[in-house]
Amino acid sequence: MSPRKERERAPVALLHVADRTGIVEFAHALLELGFELVATGPTATALRQSGARHRSLSEFTGERLPADALALLHPKLLGAIAAEKPGIDLVAVNFYPLAEAAADASLSQDEVLAYVDPAGPSLLRAAARNFKSVIALCDPADYAQALATLKAYDRMLPDRRQALAAKAFHSAAYYDSTVAQYLGGKWEQFPDEVVIALKKSADLRYGENPHQSGAFYTLAGARPRGLNAARVVHGQPLAYGHYLDLEIAWDLASGFARPACAVVKLGAPAAFAAAADAARAARRACACDPRGAFRATAALNREVDEKAAQALAEETLNCVAAPDFTPKALQTLKAKKDVRLVVLPPSLLAPHELDVRAVAGGMLVQERDQRAYQDGFKTASRRSPTEAERAALDVAWRVAMRARSHAAVLARGEAAIGVGAGQTSRLDAVRLALVKSQERHPILAADEPLVLASDGALTAEHVEAAAEGGVTAIAHPGGAAEDADAARAADRFGVALVGAGLRHFRL
Numbered sequence: 001m002s003p004r005k006e007r008e009r010a011p012v013a014l015l016h017v018a019d020r021t022g023i024v025e026f027a028h029a030l031l032e033l034g035f036e037l038v039a040t041g042p043t044a045t046a047l048r049q050s051g052a053r054h055r056s057l058s059e060f061t062g063e064r065l066p067a068d069a070l071a072l073l074h075p076k077l078l079g080a081i082a083a084e085k086p087g088i089d090l091v092a093v094n095f096y097p098l099a100e101a102a103a104d105a106s107l108s109q110d111e112v113l114a115y116v117d118p119a120g121p122s123l124l125r126a127a128a129r130n131f132k133s134v135i136a137l138c139d140p141a142d143y144a145q146a147l148a149t150l151k152a153y154d155r156m157l158p159d160r161r162q163a164l165a166a167k168a169f170h171s172a173a174y175y176d177s178t179v180a181q182y183l184g185g186k187w188e189q190f191p192d193e194v195v196i197a198l199k200k201s202a203d204l205r206y207g208e209n210p211h212q213s214g215a216f217y218t219l220a221g222a223r224p225r226g227l228n229a230a231r232v233v234h235g236q237p238l239a240y241g242h243y244l245d246l247e248i249a250w251d252l253a254s255g256f257a258r259p260a261c262a263v264v265k266l267g268a269p270a271a272f273a274a275a276a277d278a279a280r281a282a283r284r285a286c287a288c289d290p291r292g293a294f295r296a297t298a299a300l301n302r303e304v305d306e307k308a309a310q311a312l313a314e315e316t317l318n319c320v321a322a323p324d325f326t327p328k329a330l331q332t333l334k335a336k337k338d339v340r341l342v343v344l345p346p347s348l349l350a351p352h353e354l355d356v357r358a359v360a361g362g363m364l365v366q367e368r369d370q371r372a373y374q375d376g377f378k379t380a381s382r383r384s385p386t387e388a389e390r391a392a393l394d395v396a397w398r399v400a401m402r403a404r405s406h407a408a409v410l411a412r413g414e415a416a417i418g419v420g421a422g423q424t425s426r427l428d429a430v431r432l433a434l435v436k437s438q439e440r441h442p443i444l445a446a447d448e449p450l451v452l453a454s455d456g457a458l459t460a461e462h463v464e465a466a467a468e469g470g471v472t473a474i475a476h477p478g479g480a481a482e483d484a485d486a487a488r489a490a491d492r493f494g495v496a497l498v499g500a501g502l503r504h505f506r507l
Contacts, residue, residue: 013090014081015047015054016040016072016120018097021140026092027052029147035090040072072119081126081134090146091127092137093120093168095175099199102182102221116179121172128172131165132158138171174199178220194365196356197221201228207240214240225345230321234330235340241266242297242319242340248402249299250321250344255372255398256301258414261285262399265296268421272399274414278322279307286315288417289436293317299344304329372398374501377475380487385496388413389449389473393498396453397475401504407455410437410471413448426454430462434469449473455504457482460489467493477503 013035017023020043027037027047037054039047047054057077058065065071080087101107101115127136135156137146142164149156177197197220207214216238218228227243227250238246245264252262252272260274261281270292273284278300286293297319298312304322309329312320313336320333321342333341353368377393379385385393396411403409403421408429410418418437420429430452437450451473452466457480466474467490474490478499490497 010034010036011089012036012038012080012087013092014038014040014077014088014123015043016091016093016123017043017140018117018120019094019140020046022143023047023092023140024050024052026140026143026147027054030090033147033150038088041067041069069117069119072123078122078126081123082130084133086130086133088127088134090135090137091123092143093124093127094138094140094171095120098175098182099178099197099220102178112182117175121175124168124172128165128168131161135161136165136168138168142167173197174220181219182221190365202237204240205237216243227344229345231343233325233341233343234334235319235338238319238340238342245297246299246319246321246342246344249297252398252402253299253301254346259300259302261298261300263289263293263296263298265292265294267404269399269403269409269416269419270296271419272395272416274395277307278302278304279311282308283311283314284415286311288415289419292419297321304333306332309333369401369504369506371502372401372500377498377500378478379496380478380483380499381490381495381497383491383494383496385451385473385498386449389451389496392449392451393453393473393475396451397500400453400455401506403455403506405455405505405507407504407506408433409453410434410450411453412437412450426456426458427462427465430454430458430465434466434471437469451475455506457503458486460485462486463489463495463497464493467495471495474498475500477501479503 011034013030015023015027015037023043024046030037031052037052038060039054040057044054044056057071061074061076065074081091095117096115098115101112124136124138127134135146174197177195180195181197198217199220200215201218202216204214204216206212222228227246232238244267248267248269249262249264252269253260256274258274259278259281262269263271263285271285271288273281273288275281275284282300294316295318298317299321303324303326305326306328309332313332317339319340319342321344323346324343325341333339355366355368357364377390392411392413395414395416396409399416399419400407400409403419406423406426406429407421409416410433418433420432423429423432449472450470452471453475457478458474458476459482463474463486473496475498478501487497
């Protein structure tokens with residue numbers, strides 16, 4: 001707006017808001033500054049009840065318009081915003097929180113779509129596009145500063161107008177992306193354009209390191225099914241690293257029908273165990289790698305009862321997650337220093353869920369790795385694994401699937417006792433897993449078989465190293481040129497070798 005003395009008319013503000021926080025006060029303040037107001041629907045009702053003078057859309061356009069959202073797309077209204085010399089100088093528009101409606105499982109698709117505003121985003125974008133002449137406001141938090149600036153200077157500087165315009169475009173894009181996300185996302189192939197709407201759920205104290213800022217965002221409109229459903233029932237808020245560890249630990253523990261406990265530290269599985277009950281699973285998992293469990297994250301796929309809590313209380317854990325905690329379990333664990341207790345519902349994996357990773361200048365997008373096997377284990381050696389070996393191989397395989405490549409995991413029975421991960425050489429990963437497993441043998445029954453799983457294909461050299469370390473059965477993806485050599489090596493040592501048909505590299 002130009003200075004008052006140069007104006008040929010009173011400035012006009014259009015108010016069309018779903019979030020009416022502060023709108024009445026804002027309207028009265030605009031009137032005091034000499035604005036004329038045009039208001040719509042519930043906004044007009046609120047102003048009328050407060051005694052704020054305003055015109056309706058019909059009065060502004062000079063035409064009798066229907067009382068629906070499409071009336072806002074009248075050419076005279078849009079023209080008054082978008083023209084080089086606009087007839088509207090300030091636009092305040094925001095939208096119904098559609099993400100909340102989309103996340104509400106009790107609402108049908110028709111009910112959710114009824115909340116979609118077909119005109120509001122167009123009005124806001126028109127104002128933002130013409131920001132040099134029109135002030136675009138989409139956030140009630142910006143009302144006070146806008147008023148203060150107009151009151152002091154009777155105008156707003158271009159850089160501030162541009163900042164508000166950028167915020168307005170972000171708001172409209174987020175809104176449209178939420179609708180698109182709600183309706184679609186199931187592609188037969190990756191489209192040329194992908195837009196992801198994210199809503200900030202929490203500010204984090206910092207990112208991976210104290211000098212990096214961080215926040216947790218959830219997919220807009222997503223129904224709670226993962227870490228966006230996490231509830232901290234005791235302790236400090238979750239930090240950046242906790243979210244990364246929780247994803248792996250919870251995913252791993254949730255993949256088993258029997259009571260299971262997964263221990264993860266610094267984004268890497270440290271240990272895992274399944275057992276007849278949660279207490280034994282927790283105790284055995286933490287005993288598999290006492291050093292790795294120190295200040296780690298543990299996730300259980302069963303409610304934590306008093307016995308399980310007592311087992312966990314013996315360890316120095318940073319975070320414990322479970323579907324629930326009994327009152328006595330909470331009492332026991334709350335006595336621990338610096339522990340976070342998190343309630344997470346059972347995992348519900350979306351069939352088209354994506355992994356998105358930022359790189360310099362862009363994003364890498366892929367399907368989430370959710371399928372453990374191509375079609376179960378297929379024997380490649382002369383000897384097939386025993387039933388006990390096959391059960392242990394399943395444990396080792398599922399842990400290796402969630403460890404960083406190159407990964408090799410040794411399991412005895414239902415416990416992962418040696419994890420060699422993040423190595424540049426697969427042989428080093430096998431050797432590391434063997435060394436770590438040798439420290440765990442006293443905690444395990446001698447009659448349980450020692451097995452190995454690798455996230456990538458093994459060669460004869462790897463099989464020989466494993467066999468010399470006492471391994472009796474091995475699982476790997478198979479499908480490599482060296483498969484025949486690996487099978488012959490397995491036969492020489494009497495080792496059962498099976499292929500899963502899928503590799504699980506994790507970079």
